[in-house]
Amino acid sequence: MHGTGLDVVAALKASLGADSVLTEPADLAGYIHDWRERYTGPAACVVLPRTTAEVAEAVRICAARGVPVLPQGGNTSLCGGAVPGTQGQPPVIVALSRLRRIRSVDAANNTMVVDGGCVLAAVQEAAAAANRLYPVSLGAEGSCQIAGTIATNAGGTAVLRYGNTRENVLGLEVVLPDGSIWDGLKALRKNNTGYDLKHLFIGSEGTLGIITGATLKLHPLPSSHAVAWIGLANPSVALDLLGRFQSTCGARLSGFELINKLQLDLVIAHVPDRRNPLAGSHDWHLLVELADNGAEEELTSTLSRVLEEAMEAGLVEDAVIAASEAQRHTLWEIRHSVSEANKKAGVGLTTDCAVPVSAVPTFIEKAAEAMWAEVPGLPYIVVAHMGDGNVHFIPFFTYPQWEEVEDKEAMAHKMRHVVIDVSNQLDGTFSAEHGVGQTLMAEMTNYKSPVELKLMQAIKATIDPQNLFNPGRLIPPKG
Amino acid sequence: MHGTGLDVVAALKASLGADSVLTEPADLAGYIHDWRERYTGPAACVVLPRTTAEVAEAVRICAARGVPVLPQGGNTSLCGGAVPGTQGQPPVIVALSRLRRIRSVDAANNTMVVDGGCVLAAVQEAAAAANRLYPVSLGAEGSCQIAGTIATNAGGTAVLRYGNTRENVLGLEVVLPDGSIWDGLKALRKNNTGYDLKHLFIGSEGTLGIITGATLKLHPLPSSHAVAWIGLANPSVALDLLGRFQSTCGARLSGFELINKLQLDLVIAHVPDRRNPLAGSHDWHLLVELADNGAEEELTSTLSRVLEEAMEAGLVEDAVIAASEAQRHTLWEIRHSVSEANKKAGVGLTTDCAVPVSAVPTFIEKAAEAMWAEVPGLPYIVVAHMGDGNVHFIPFFTYPQWEEVEDKEAMAHKMRHVVIDVSNQLDGTFSAEHGVGQTLMAEMTNYKSPVELKLMQAIKATIDPQNLFNPGRLIPPKG
Incomplete structure (x- = not known):
């Protein structure tokens, strides 16, 4: 049953055409290295099918020969999920980049059907052209593909209002193993006729099949926005504010992002044209966004009213509301600059935990304590999608400090471990939105x-x- | 391996106590008949476990003896899903009524954890006591149990705004087979660590395990409402209005229910104190509700603005906006009286299809044509959750007309079949919210x-x- 890599390459070329099968090292490079250059491994070849039928044919060829299959979208994984590993038989990479048709848009049904290889930004644009919103939005949206976002149940900055990718998928087309x-x-919005199979494939990270098409849920395009930057004393206050915004603004609350002072300082120090939006210095900062379909003045006045009440209650140290679209953009740019800043400033040992929203302040406090028990006084960055309970708690070393660490891999492992342990004690998770990939396999077992x-093993x-x-x-x- | 009913009853009594096992016919009656008295079948016994551990023990006793298990919540299924059938070995009914603890409410996390046997209304009340909304709402809420609503992915009148039960469940506790x-x-709002198993059990109608506990998603309790009753010419106009409301009101649109003239006439004729909210007669009627956390005047003025624009565009024949909570209640009472009216008036052959929202007008038109090809001129009732694409298209016989039908079962089958065929041609489904139960097994195959x-068979x-x-x-x- 098990054949060689050469068998499978010849069969794929014979069936799909030589121009659909890449084998030259130079051609493979972009597919076998992740974009951060942290993971790589050999592949038998890369297949570039043009249709769902060709994907199915490629899979049948691999299955008949017992050759592993690695589905790949835009190759933007943060945890080595989209490239080969170093163990086992080199896989055939099935890349979806030629499957990029917007198949149909039904504005009255608030849905669209797209090929799996459509780039997320192209999906957003096609929705906007129909005066609709496809709400999933994340840093990699210019290159990640919709099938990849579905296979990893991508999160991002709009989860609070619109949910994860999972909540925005109504249907799937999948090539099975x-x-x-x-x-x-x-x-359909409602369909109670047996097990809801799409949910098995959403978040399955390519282990159950290849997503070649999807029916996506669209939303009315919000016509008005209001954004505030808030300085505050600690995460407990942020939790209190979240409750106030939720009870006053309901679904209009579309962003609630928390960062700490170190994060803001790093952005200001390392990214050109970024400034502190407030006059003074504050230990914690919130970016709050409201979005709606009504008049902008109404939104802005709601935002100021909640802020005034919170100030009177002593919860807010200082705050500014963006007075124009340009100012809104400037505030969001600070949030979007964190990765760039942190990379320039040093080595951040990123984590991606989620805990109950009510436990976020405790999580941050306990994670810092646990980290300091290992490395006393080490600074940490916090970037949190607070409204989702998703905290990127990042033990932070400047480059000179990191140079002094003897066993860097052990340190990275230890820091991740102590933070994840705290999350686990608070009934949290070790991967909120980045997925498992290669990085977190041990955590699945632990x-x-x-x-x-x-x-899960039985389903697999x-x-x-x-x-x-x-x-x-x-x-x-199974062990 | 396969034992007798007596073996299993004795073992259950020995393990759970005699007072937890019902065997007398008088005690079984309420568990083996559905509430509409359309389905019944024998049971080995009814078990009433007090804890999740006792549920697990009961299941192990059944599994060791090869005795079928029928999980039962409030026994409010509309399709025979909660009572035994007449084929195969009589099952042990595991009823959850003693599992009725509200385990915890975390208002800051907008979640609660409840036992599977909690009545839906008790869940709603516990949420409201914490100033939160558990949004799933349906006719049987006073007696159906939360585990049953989850196992059937119950719909109802709030799906447009808050989704089905599936979208309001964050976690489950399940006793497996x-x-x-x-x-x-x-x-957690975010958790990307393997297959999302809860979605397998939601909507599984008791075929994969017994749901003994659930973590539910709560929402801010809306503080203001605005409701309108609208007379209009046809369902196409309703679709146009839906688009206007969605683009203007976004998530504030919380109800969009369509009924036809016959349905309103039957309610007025057969239910005391129900009146036509409008002065004249209209072929179609919409009940539209907005809900929000802001001021009621804002909501009402938004509602009137959309209606005025729609009137100017010639879409609305007449409309009235409720001026008080009492008037809102009166309008909703018409909608909630449809089952009572239809039962009194005659025999309605209910269907529960969903199609893309954009296809609702075509579905209604084609379903009527298909029905008339079989029974020329037969009246039909339409009650539709229009915003979800979910149409209850109901071929309607007065009692005298029904008496003249020779083969009633064949007629019921034929009417269901022609309506479902139209739904299928429009990429719709044969069961939107009621589930499959005993009624629609043939449709699963077809x-x-x-x-x-x-x-599905492989997962099962x-x-x-x-x-x-x-x-x-x-x-x-399989077969």
């Missing part, structure tokens, strides 16, 4: 219950009995 | 694709390898 095609593209792992074995789709990823093998 | 307990109760059925066989949980329900056996 046996090469059959499941057409589950129905564009933190998931045996009953849960067993269920049922849908991919040859264990060819991303073997060893996401679901730890 | 082998008697193990999956604790998936995490109260309308689901072989690939989809095969996936993996999680319930002995096929003991609601055997023969929801997922048609």
Whole structure:
């Protein structure tokens, strides 16, 4: 059953055409290295199918020969999820970049059907052209592909209002590990006819099949926005403010991002044209956005009213409301500059935990304590999608400090471990939005219950009995 | 392996206590008949466990003896989903009524954790006591249990704004068919660590396990409402109005219910104190509700503005906006009286299709044509959750007319069939919110694709390898 890489390459070329199969090292480079250059591994080849039928044909060819399959979208994973590893048989990478049709937009149904390889930004633009919003928005949106965002259930900055990718997918078309095609593209809000299979594939990180098409949920395009920058004393105050905004603004609350002083200082120091929006210095900062379909003045006045009341209650140290679209943009630019700033400033050991929103202040406090028990006084960055309970708690070393660390890998591991342990104690998770990929496989074994792992392993074995789709990823093998 | 009903009853009594096992016919009656008295079948016994551990113990006792298990909540299914059938070995009914603790409410996290047997209304009340909304709302809320609403992914009148039950569940505790307990109760908005198992159990109609606990998503309690009753010419106009309301009001639009003239006439004729809210007669009627956290005057003025513009555009024949809570209540009472009116007036052959929202006008037109091809001129009722694309299209016979029908079962089957066929041609579904139960098993085989059925059968066989949980329900056996 198991053939060689050469067999499968020849068969793929014979079936899909030589121009659809890449084997030259120079051609493979962009597919086998992740964009941060942290992970790489060999591949048998890269296949570039033009249609769902060609994806299915490629999968059947691999399945018949027992060759692993690695589905790849825009290759923007933050945890090595989209490139080959160094263990096991080199996979055939099935890249979706030629599947980029917007198949249809039904504005009256608030849905669109797209090919899996459509770039997220192209999806957003096609929705906007129909006066609709596809709300999933994240840093990589200019290059990540919709199928990748679905296979990883991507988060981003709009989750508070619109949910994760999962909540914005109504249907899927999937090529299964046996090469059959499941057409589950129905564009329905309600459908109670058996197990809701799409949810198995959303977030499955390519271990159960290849997503070749999707029916997406669209929303009315908000016509007005109001944004505030708020200086405050601590995360507990931020939690209090979140409650006030939610009870006053309901679904209009579309952004609630928390950063600490160090994060703002690093952005100001390392990214050109970024300034402190407030006159004074504050330990913590919130970026709050309201969005709506009504008049902008109404939104702005609601925002100021909540802020005034919060100031009277002593919750807000200082705040500014953007007076124009340019000012709104300037405030958001600070938030969007954190990765650039942190990369320039030093080595941040990123984590991606989520805890109950009510536990965010405790999580930050306990994570700092746990970190300091290992490295007393080490500074930390906090960038949090506070409204989702998703905190990127980042132990931070300047480059000179990092040079002094003897065993860097052990330090990175230790820091991640102590932070994740705190999250676990608070009934949180070790991966909120980045996924598992290659980075967090040990955590799957350490933190998931045996009953849960067993269920996942059983599902994996049922849908991919040859264990060819991303073997060893996401679901730890039975032990 | 397969034992008798007596074995299992004795073992259950020995383990859970005699007072937790019902066997007398008088005691069983309420559990083996559905509330509309359309379905019944024998049961080995009814078990009333007090804890999740007792549920697990009961399941292990059944599993060891190969006795089928029928999980039961409030027994309010509309399609025979909660009572035994007449085929196969009589099941042990596991009723959840003693599992009725509100385990915890975390207002700051907008979540609550509840036992599976909590009545939906009790869940709503506990949320309201914390100044929060659990939004799922439906006719049976006074008796249906939360686990039943989850196992059937219940819909209702708030889906447009808040989604189905599925969208309001963050975590589950499930007793699996082998008697193990999956604790998936995490109260997180984001968690990308493997397959999202809860979605397998939501809507599984008791075929994969027993839901003993749930973490529910709460929302800010809306403080203001505005309701209008609108007379209009046809469903196409309603679709146009829906688009206007969605683009103007965004998430504030919380109800958009369409009924036809016959439905209003029947309510007025058969339910005391119901009156036409408008002076004249109209072919179609809409009940539109906005809800928000701001001032009521703002909402009302938004509602009138949209209506005025629609009137100028010739879309609205007449409309009235409720001027008080009492008037709002009066308008909603008309909508809530449809079942009572239709039962008094005659025999309505209910269907529960959903199509893309944009296809609702075509669906109604084609369904009427298809019905008239069988029974020329037969009147039909329409009650539609228009915003969800969910149309209850109901061929309607007065009692005298129904008496003249020779083969009533054949007529009921034929009417359902022609309506579902139209839905299928429009990429719709044959069950939007009521589920499959006993009524729609043939439709699962007829309308689901072989690939989809095969996936569902594989999942069923993996999680319930002995096929003991609601055997023969929801997922048609392989063959």
